[in-house]
Each structure stands twice: as structure tokens, then as C-alpha cells.
Amino acid sequence: MKISDAEWDVMLVIWRAEPRTAAEVIEELAESHDWNHRTIRTLLTRLVEKGALTYSVDAAKYIYRSKVTQSECIRHRSDSFLTKVFGGDLRALVSHFVEDGQFSKSEIDELKQMLEAKGKSSKSRGKKS
Numbered sequence: 001m002k003i004s005d006a007e008w009d010v011m012l013v014i015w016r017a018e019p020r021t022a023a024e025v026i027e028e029l030a031e032s033h034d035w036n037h038r039t040i041r042t043l044l045t046r047l048v049e050k051g052a053l054t055y056s057v058d059a060a061k062y063i064y065r066s067k068v069t070q071s072e073c074i075r076h077r078s079d080s081f082l083t084k085v086f087g088g089d090l091r092a093l094v095s096h097f098v099e100d101g102q103f104s105k106s107e108i109d110e111l112k113q114m115l116e117a118k119g120k121s122s123k124s125r126g127k128k129s
Helices: 005-016 022-032 037-050 070-086 090-100 105-128
Strands: 053-058 061-066
Touching (some): 005 022, 005 070, 022 037, 022 061, 037 053, 070 090
């Protein structure tokens, strides 16, 4: 499922505290965006149509809940970004951030630990095959 940047902002509001009424979403987004309430309602409708959100009606209030997790959407966006920008080459992406990034010693140590843990889990999966 493709979610636009504007729709992503709406999803972040929902994911932060579910369920959310349309009025709550509108109020929170109005603080950080120059969108009118109709724009936000349109974004909510699109997200329902895409299957990212579901809603129920209580009295006259529309109450929204996510149907997809934030981690699922992050995974999809990451894969899409990797394919679009780096042709799917994970080493090129990592190399870019290593060469151009500003990392503290503690961040470098943390990244090393993450890579070592990933290497160990990959080896153990390889042995099972």
C-alpha cells in the first residue's frame, strides 16, 4: 500500500494514540500543518479506502483506528526508498550513510553491535537450512 507524505502525517497521529476521533486528528494536525479540516477529512477517507484505517461511528463522531502497524508501513517505505534511490543495493545505502553521516563514538559502537547481532542471527539461520 502506498501512503503519501501527507497521509503518513495522519497515520502518525493515529498511531500515537488510538483510537482517535476525526476532531482529535484535525486538532492535532492543525497545530503543525496549514491544512483545513476538509483536507484532513479527505486524507482520512483516502486512508480508509486504501485499507490503512478503519472507522466506527459513535453518535456523530467518527472514530479511527489503524489497520496496519507503523512497523509494516516503515518496512514498506524503506523497501520502496531502497529500490527507488539505490536500485535495491543495501550495501550502497549503508555505504552512503556511513560516508556522509556524522556519528558519535557511542552511535558507531551501537551500530557495530547491531551488525554483529545480525551477523550471528544470519549464521544461525544458515546452519538450520
